[in-house]
Amino acid sequence: MRRKLAAGNWKMNGTSAALSELEALARNFPSSDIDILICPPATLLHRAAGIVRETSVSVGGQDCQAAVSGAHTGDISADMLVDAGASAVIVGHSERREDHGEQNETVRAKASAAMGAGIKAIVCVGESLEQRETSKTLDVIADQIAGSVPDQSTGDNLVVAYEPIWAIGTGKVPSLSDIQEVHDFIRTLLDQRFGKETAQSVPLLYGGSVKPDNASDIFGVPNVDGALVGGASLKASDFSVIVKALEVA
Template sequence: MPCKLAAGNWKMNGLDADLDEVRALIAAHPSPDCGVLICPPATLLAPMANIARGSAILLGGQDCHSDANGAHTGDISAAMLADAGARHVILGHSERRADHAESSDLVAAKARAAHAAGLTAIICVGETEAERDAGTTLDVVLTQLRASLPGGATAANTVIAYEPVWAIGTGRTPTLEQIAEVHDALRANLPDPEMSLLYGGSVKPGNAAEIFALGNVDGALVGGASLKAVDFGGIIAALDAA
């Protein structure tokens, strides 16, 4: 059975003072039934690992290079993330695909590097508003999935996150029927049906329970709502109850 996971993506947010939110989250949810993951900016990964040591909180990176090392100024390798305390890494997020022109082939190469370093790759797929309006959502998402998955991807080393681009940070959320349609199609096309499928895109404590009640939704990749312990805690509670 796929593992339930509440994953928080802090994106380019967070300073040392914000680590108090992690302390508050640990205090409020010392032993959640679901997996809980926070992916902070790289500057906070090591100090957050010190705080989370011995707790139920897992940590991850927000991206990694496809090479293990080398002359790549400003980049970070999967091994470096693991060395700093990460167990996971987000790859192929729509903001990376759009802002940095990342292709699915590059995402697959990064996932191979993540696996080699012992990290679980959270591979993101999702359609734009124009693609949704054109009726090509499933074609787009399944094409991204097939091209982004490296050989050897299994439930033990890979998680898939569906994030409709038009719902990220906008407050807009697809209908439950739209989410279910995409997640059902993804499940049918996974190389390992036990892979966890996360939904992401304006997930909040107020809508989490109904999203988690869907058959092929195993958790969430949460953006802004993961920055505050009270909000992320509400999503964790909803997933625990699902």
């Protein structure tokens, strides 16, 4: 049985003062029936891990280098994330694909590195507005799943997050039926490649302007097992509402 996951991506936001929000979130959820994850900037990761220790909240990285070590100035390996206290890492976010030119092959290598280090890889997929408007969404998703998801994926080491690029930070959200179409499609792709047992064990997250006021509706969609949340995860008060909505979904 796959577990629900509420994941927060702080992106390039947060200095030491922001850790008070994480402290508040941890106080709100000393225990929970779902998984709760915050991915802060790398500069806060070690301290964040200490704050959430012995609570239901865990922490993860926002990216990792595929290599284990070496001459990669500014990069962070999956092993380094583990050492800092991470239990997961986001790979293939559209902002990495677009801002840094990351291709599916790079994303797959990073996901493999994360799995090899013993942490979950949250592999992000999603289409642009142009691709949506030209009815290429499912083709894009199929290409990204095929190219970005490693062969050694299981329900224990993989999470897939569907984030339509045009919905991230814009306030625009696909219709519930559009969300269901993509999530059902992803589940089918995983079934065809890995078999039903594995496919049914991989959590599928929706991301893209998830907020306290729309979370309940989104979580009611079949095959939506949680959310990858951006801006609304920066405040414990907002993210707590989303977490509670997922707990009762």
